[in-house]
Amino acid sequence: MKKVITYGTFDLLHYGHINLLRRAREMGDYLIVGLSTDEFNREKEKTSYFPYSERKALLQAIRYVDEVIPEVNWAQKINDIKDNDVVTFVIGNDWEGKFDYLTEKTGVEVVYLERTPAISTTQIKKDLQEV
Numbered sequence: 001m002k003k004v005i006t007y008g009t010f011d012l013l014h015y016g017h018i019n020l021l022r023r024a025r026e027m028g029d030y031l032i033v034g035l036s037t038d039e040f041n042r043e044k045e046k047t048s049y050f051p052y053s054e055r056k057a058l059l060q061a062i063r064y065v066d067e068v069i070p071e072v073n074w075a076q077k078i079n080d081i082k083d084n085d086v087v088t089f090v091i092g093n094d095w096e097g098k099f100d101y102l103t104e105k106t107g108v109e110v111v112y113l114e115r116t117p118a119i120s121t122t123q124i125k126k127d128l129q130e131v
């Protein structure tokens with residue numbers, strides 16, 4: 001089984017997230033999502049509209065997602081990859097280069113995927129304020 005992993009907050013789930021999850025899943029046959037907890041979001045200086053439990057339920061309803069685990073800190077990726085025998089780490093190219101160290105540490109393939117243009121949770125929040 002070729003396991004793939006990705007991480008994120010996935011708040012106000014939108015088609016940019018779905019495009020990322022679909023492409024990530026297509027790189028293997030099992031996709032794990034490390035979902036940022038509400039506490040870790042604070043470390044990322046992000047606040048999410050939906051709490052962790054709701055964001056998790058939404059992700060679990062997506063056909064491309066096989067497993068959701070909590071993302072509680074920056075350092076856990078190495079153990080997550082080793083403990084789950086993950087072959088490929090995938091994330092949007094807004095993180096280009098930031099996770100190359102994972103290959104040296106675990107041998108995992110690191111893939112940065114093009115972000116979907118013109119959609120973001122921040123933009124959704126802004127647009128809604130103007131309604």
Ligand code: C2G
Binds near residue numbers: 019071115
């Ligand atoms: N994404 C995308 N296109 C968009 C918006 C988001 O491809 N228009 C991708 C991001 O690149 C990321 C994933 O969707 O790979 C989740 O986005 P966020 O929830 O914003 O993720 P982020 O807060 O960057 O968390 O340890 C890693 C962090 O937890 C990543």
